[in-house]
Amino acid sequence: MKHGGDLLSYKEYYEGDLIDFSSNINPLGYPQGLEEEMNLGFESLKAYPDIQYRKLKESVAEYLGCTKDNIVLGNGSVELIDNFIFLAKRVILCTPSFSEYELRAAVHGKELVRIPYNEDFTLKTMAIENHLEEGDMLILGNPNNPTGLRIKKEELLNIYSMVNSAEAFLLLDEAFFEFCPRDYDSIELFKSFDYDRVSILRASTKFFALAGIRLGYGCASKSMASMIAQIQLPWSINSLAEIAGRFIFKDKNYIEKSKTYIEIERKYLLEELSKVKGIQVFHSHTNFILIKLYAWKEEEAFLFFLRRGIVVRKCSSFVGLEENYIRIAVKDRESNERLLGVFRKLEKEKDFEEINPL
Amino acid sequence: MKHGGDLLSYKEYYEGDLIDFSSNINPLGYPQGLEEEMNLGFESLKAYPDIQYRKLKESVAEYLGCTKDNIVLGNGSVELIDNFIFLAKRVILCTPSFSEYELRAAVHGKELVRIPYNEDFTLKTMAIENHLEEGDMLILGNPNNPTGLRIKKEELLNIYSMVNSAEAFLLLDEAFFEFCPRDYDSIELFKSFDYDRVSILRASTKFFALAGIRLGYGCASKSMASMIAQIQLPWSINSLAEIAGRFIFKDKNYIEKSKTYIEIERKYLLEELSKVKGIQVFHSHTNFILIKLYAWKEEEAFLFFLRRGIVVRKCSSFVGLEENYIRIAVKDRESNERLLGVFRKLEKEKDFEEINPL
Numbered sequence: 001m002k003h004g005g006d007l008l009s010y011k012e013y014y015e016g017d018l019i020d021f022s023s024n025i026n027p028l029g030y031p032q033g034l035e036e037e038m039n040l041g042f043e044s045l046k047a048y049p050d051i052q053y054r055k056l057k058e059s060v061a062e063y064l065g066c067t068k069d070n071i072v073l074g075n076g077s078v079e080l081i082d083n084f085i086f087l088a089k090r091v092i093l094c095t096p097s098f099s100e101y102e103l104r105a106a107v108h109g110k111e112l113v114r115i116p117y118n119e120d121f122t123l124k125t126m127a128i129e130n131h132l133e134e135g136d137m138l139i140l141g142n143p144n145n146p147t148g149l150r151i152k153k154e155e156l157l158n159i160y161s162m163v164n165s166a167e168a169f170l171l172l173d174e175a176f177f178e179f180c181p182r183d184y185d186s187i188e189l190f191k192s193f194d195y196d197r198v199s200i201l202r203a204s205t206k207f208f209a210l211a212g213i214r215l216g217y218g219c220a221s222k223s224m225a226s227m228i229a230q231i232q233l234p235w236s237i238n239s240l241a242e243i244a245g246r247f248i249f250k251d252k253n254y255i256e257k258s259k260t261y262i263e264i265e266r267k268y269l270l271e272e273l274s275k276v277k278g279i280q281v282f283h284s285h286t287n288f289i290l291i292k293l294y295a296w297k298e299e300e301a302f303l304f305f306l307r308r309g310i311v312v313r314k315c316s317s318f319v320g321l322e323e324n325y326i327r328i329a330v331k332d333r334e335s336n337e338r339l340l341g342v343f344r345k346l347e348k349e350k351d352f353e354e355i356n357p358l
Numbered sequence: 359m360k361h362g363g364d365l366l367s368y369k370e371y372y373e374g375d376l377i378d379f380s381s382n383i384n385p386l387g388y389p390q391g392l393e394e395e396m397n398l399g400f401e402s403l404k405a406y407p408d409i410q411y412r413k414l415k416e417s418v419a420e421y422l423g424c425t426k427d428n429i430v431l432g433n434g435s436v437e438l439i440d441n442f443i444f445l446a447k448r449v450i451l452c453t454p455s456f457s458e459y460e461l462r463a464a465v466h467g468k469e470l471v472r473i474p475y476n477e478d479f480t481l482k483t484m485a486i487e488n489h490l491e492e493g494d495m496l497i498l499g500n501p502n503n504p505t506g507l508r509i510k511k512e513e514l515l516n517i518y519s520m521v522n523s524a525e526a527f528l529l530l531d532e533a534f535f536e537f538c539p540r541d542y543d544s545i546e547l548f549k550s551f552d553y554d555r556v557s558i559l560r561a562s563t564k565f566f567a568l569a570g571i572r573l574g575y576g577c578a579s580k581s582m583a584s585m586i587a588q589i590q591l592p593w594s595i596n597s598l599a600e601i602a603g604r605f606i607f608k609d610k611n612y613i614e615k616s617k618t619y620i621e622i623e624r625k626y627l628l629e630e631l632s633k634v635k636g637i638q639v640f641h642s643h644t645n646f647i648l649i650k651l652y653a654w655k656e657e658e659a660f661l662f663f664l665r666r667g668i669v670v671r672k673c674s675s676f677v678g679l680e681e682n683y684i685r686i687a688v689k690d691r692e693s694n695e696r697l698l699g700v701f702r703k704l705e706k707e708k709d710f711e712e713i714n715p716l
Contacts (some may be wrong), residue, residue: 212403212597239570
């Protein structure tokens with residue numbers, strides 16, 4: 001299980017529809033009106049997408065608050081991650097983090113430096129500074145997957161300054177940005193630096209609930225954006241993703257509603273989960289929560305949930321996590337309550353006087 | 359102009375809709391019913407596509423006539439071309455051919471060997487044999503773009519045997535396969551060899567008129583298919599392409615109708631173009647025709663057509679072609695007649711007693 005969301009592999013375990021807590025998609029779905037918009041655009045499938053994505057770049061630039069010459073686009077943000085890694089001398093990452101950073105570095109034969117997070121999943125800033133060399137690509141999830149924490153503004157500026165001194169590059173993977181508290185916006189934060197040595201990736205996948213459409217985007221310096229364009233495959237964003245990307249950002253109402261909805265459900269889940277014995281719930285700024293299991297292996301818990309119609313994310317495939325972590329998504333209230341119900345059943349399986357170390 | 363189909367770049371030159379003869383798409387459009395099928399599948403956009411593409415592979419395997427373990431899938435066939443080149447030691451190609459072979463080899467820093475086609479655009483088989491080394495990836499367009507010729511069955515078997523002796527690999531780019539005469543099917547031809555050292559790429563882009571959906575596929579040995587899967591980005595085929603790929607191949611009626619339609623129009627265009635003075639028309643087995651201009655540079659002809667509402671493909675971006683070649687698509691009769699009309703106007707611009715060397 002390299003990734004969440006692979007429900008097809010588990011359908012034999014449960015009669016009925018599985019609830020997917022293993023991939024972190026906005027439970028409100030994509031913005032209303034998108035289906036009609038795509039219907040109107042079906043004719044465009046006969047032609048290639050604009051090879052320069054002029055209109056799509058304008059739309060993304062307006063949404064992100066940068067110019068269209070700063071925009072990078074990908075077949076999902078994972079294609080952009082691959083492109084940035086391809087351009088790096090070495091890849092520096094913090095563990096645990098999104099497994100594709102490692103995998104793409106391996107595919108491209110890049111030297112990899114792994115710096116573990118602290119036990120509370122904050123960054124080991126000193127260790128990062130000690131390792132940074134010229135040409136390195138430091139990749140940080142912000143918020144990080146699967147740990148769920150966002151980097152504080154001051155810390156991020158500090159890291160950026162270290163990256164600059166080392167003549168390295170910083171890649172912020174912000175695929176979950178919109179789910180987070182409105183403390184700062186890194187695209188605004190680095191605007192005055194013209195994104196020199198810093199690139200920020202976002203995506204329609206999670207927040208806009210468009211995992212299937214494959215539309216990743218980001219903001220980089222003009223020279224970096226132009227380098228990425230040079231190595232990218234032509235037409236890598238499909239015509240319907242192009243249509244989606246010119247439509248979804250306009251729905252400010254949907255964006256606000258989703259942010260508020262997730263904030264409420266995250267708080268609710270964090271609070272309720274904290275009452276469950278036998279697990280440690282890590283704080284989260286976003287729409288997923290990492291959980292350490294004291295009384296079960298991930299596989300036991302996974303099967304326990306699966307047999308009750310819920311797919312959670314086992315986490316041992318993340319370098320740096322043992323076989324006793326799971327990750328769950330923040331979903332709609334009904335699903336969240338069903339998840340909590342199963343956690344309470346799981347709790348009853350064990351006698352916590354003896355084994356809970358908390 | 360690295361590729362055809364970039365109409366947006368030229369719209370200022372002509373008031374009204376441009377007719378695109380620069381990209382080679384089935385003029386009958388995509389199979390009927392596809393829009394309804396996609397409408398039913400919109401919900402699937404919220405989830406990731408099946409990361410293993412189980413059902414899509416079954417559908418493609420049935421259409422191609424191989425097993426699903428032989429199937430490779432890509433975000434357009436250009437992603438697969440990139441993947442195969444990535445795995446090669448060196449890349450051997452024949453010039454002129456699809457520019458992405460060169461470009462992707464350059465991106466991946468692969469040594470490149472260019473073997474020019476003969477003057478009539480048949481293969482220099484001896485030269486290929488002399489150059490082939492262990493681990494080489496010989497890429498042949500079949501039919502080749504922009505030259506339009508298909509390799510004869512006996513010659514292909516001969517080349518395959520050379521590739522085998524050299525312990526090299528053969529990649530047949532058959533993106534235009536269905537437009538060609540039914541002389542042989544290379545997927546059938548190499549079945550008894552289990553596709554050992556030979557891979558065949560096809561695509562929905564041209565024949566199924568789905569350039570915008572990005573669905574390439576092909577047939578390779580099981581071990582090659584598994585290597586490709588290992589280096590590929592996850593979820594690179596979007597959910598709507600997945601839906602299309604489970605629908606379009608069933609429409610045998612559309613497939614037959616399209617083949618016949620293109621055959622008739624190709625013959626018509628070849629015959630009518632052969633009467634135009636000042637140009638040399640190369641024979642074609644597929645839905646595009648390469649034309650050598652004796653009396654004009656490509657840019658002159660390009661602008662002449664553009665000002666009359668037609669976009670043709672300039673060909674000097676193909677390594678091996680000078681600045682006096684254009685490529686045109688085989689389209690519907692009405693468009694084809696409009697194209698021929700402009701050729702006749704172009705012809706009148708010059709006095710052919712003096713300059714036509716034919």
